[in-house]
Amino acid sequence: MNSQLASIAVKVVKDSAPSKRPPPPGAVDWKNRTYGLTCDDIADRPVKVAVRNGTGTAGGSGIGRAYNRWEVRVQQAVQGRLPRLGSVTAVLFSCSPQPSNFFTQELRVYRSSDGREIARIPHLSGGEWLPPEYQPGSVAIRKDRISADLKFYGSGDSHGSPSRARHVTWIWDGKRFVTHGAAAEPEASERVDLSRERITVNGLGPLKVGMSRTQAEKAVGASIPLAGDPACAHLAISGGPEGLLLRFVDDSLVAISVSEPETSISTASGIHIGSTRDDVMRTYAGEISSTFVGDGLEELVFAPTAPQFSGKVIVFSMRDGKVEQFVAGQRDWANLAPCPH
Structure with a gap:
C-alpha cells in the first residue's frame, strides 16, 4: 500500500511540474533553428548559423578573413500579417564579429507557417557615421507594414551611443520590402572614405x-x-x-x-x-x-x-x-x- 501511495505521489509531482514541451507539429521555434545571415553584409552571401536558446556561433572562411567567428543573438521575434504575404514573423538579429569591439544588426522576415525566408529588411546606412541601431522590442507588424525604432549616429556621438531617434517603416511591394516613414538616412556632411x-x-x-x-x-x-x-x-x-x-x-x-x-x-x-x-x-x-x-x-x-x-x-x-x-x-x-x- 505504501508503495502505491509513493507511486501516486511521484505522479502528482510530475504532473504538476512545469512542462517543457516541444512546439506543436508545424510550429517554428524561432530561438532554436538554423538561419542564413550576412552579419549586415560583412559576408557576400548568407552564412549558416545554428541558433540554440537564442544564441549561436558561426565560423569558417565565409565570415570574412579578418574574423575567426561571429557571435549571433536573436534580439526579437514578432509575428503579424501583411498584405499578399499572410502570416509572417520578423526576426531581429545582432551579430558581433570576433575579434572586434562592435556589433551589427539585421532584420529578416519569414513565413510563420514553415520558417521559409521571404526577404531581408533593407540595410540602413549611417552616411559617414556608423549604421543606426535597432531598439530591441520596438519591432512591430501592424497596419499592413513592419516598423521599428532606430537610433542614428550624429556629429559628436561616441561609439555605442547613437542619439538621433527615428521611427522607420517598411511595406512589401510584391518583390521586396521598401523603406517608408521617417527618412532612413541622414545626409552626409563630411566625406566618406x-x-x-x-x-x-x-x-x-x-x-x-x-x-x-x-x-x-x-x-x-x-x-x-x-x-x-x-x-x-x-x-x-x-x-x-x-x-x-x-x-x-x-x-x-x-x-x-x-x-x-x-x-x-x-x-x-x-x-x-x-x-x-x-x-x-x-x-x-x-x-x-x-x-x-x-x-x-x-x-x-x-x-x-x-x-x-x-x-x-x-x-x-x-x-x-x-x-x-x-x-x-x-x-x-x-x-x-x-x-x-
Whole structure:
C-alpha cells in the first residue's frame, strides 16, 4: 500500500511540474533553428548559423578573413500579417564579429507557417557615421507594414551611443520590402572614405544599388559629376578614389567597378585587386563560374544562390591568374563592357 501511495505521489509531482514541451507539429521555434545571415553584409552571401536558446556561433572562411567567428543573438521575434504575404514573423538579429569591439544588426522576415525566408529588411546606412541601431522590442507588424525604432549616429556621438531617434517603416511591394516613414538616412556632411569600405553585390558602404545620383552624392558626401549619356554612364566621384567608377542607368545605380590604381577596396570576403585565381575560386566555391573572353582574359562570376541576392553578381576580370578589375551589382549591368552608345 505504501508503495502505491509513493507511486501516486511521484505522479502528482510530475504532473504538476512545469512542462517543457516541444512546439506543436508545424510550429517554428524561432530561438532554436538554423538561419542564413550576412552579419549586415560583412559576408557576400548568407552564412549558416545554428541558433540554440537564442544564441549561436558561426565560423569558417565565409565570415570574412579578418574574423575567426561571429557571435549571433536573436534580439526579437514578432509575428503579424501583411498584405499578399499572410502570416509572417520578423526576426531581429545582432551579430558581433570576433575579434572586434562592435556589433551589427539585421532584420529578416519569414513565413510563420514553415520558417521559409521571404526577404531581408533593407540595410540602413549611417552616411559617414556608423549604421543606426535597432531598439530591441520596438519591432512591430501592424497596419499592413513592419516598423521599428532606430537610433542614428550624429556629429559628436561616441561609439555605442547613437542619439538621433527615428521611427522607420517598411511595406512589401510584391518583390521586396521598401523603406517608408521617417527618412532612413541622414545626409552626409563630411566625406566618406570609400577606400575603407567593403564591396558586396548590394553596394559599397553607404552606396547601395538602386540609389539615384543625388542620393549617392548625399551618401558619400561628395559630388558625382554627370558625364556622357545619362541613359547609361560610368561616373567618378569627385576626389576619388581613383579607379572607382559608378554605373548609372536612367539615374539608378546599377553597378560599381573597381580597378587600379585603387587596390585597398575589397569584397566582404577579402578579395581585392591582385588576389589570385585560387583565392577567388576557394572563397566563392560552388557559386562561381568561369568564362574565357580572349586575349588571355578570364572572367569569374560570383552569383549568390540565396533568393534575397537573386539577380546580383560580382564579376572578376583575371589576367595572368590575378584579379585586375571587378564589378558588382545587377547581373545585366555588372559587366566589364562600356555602356552602349
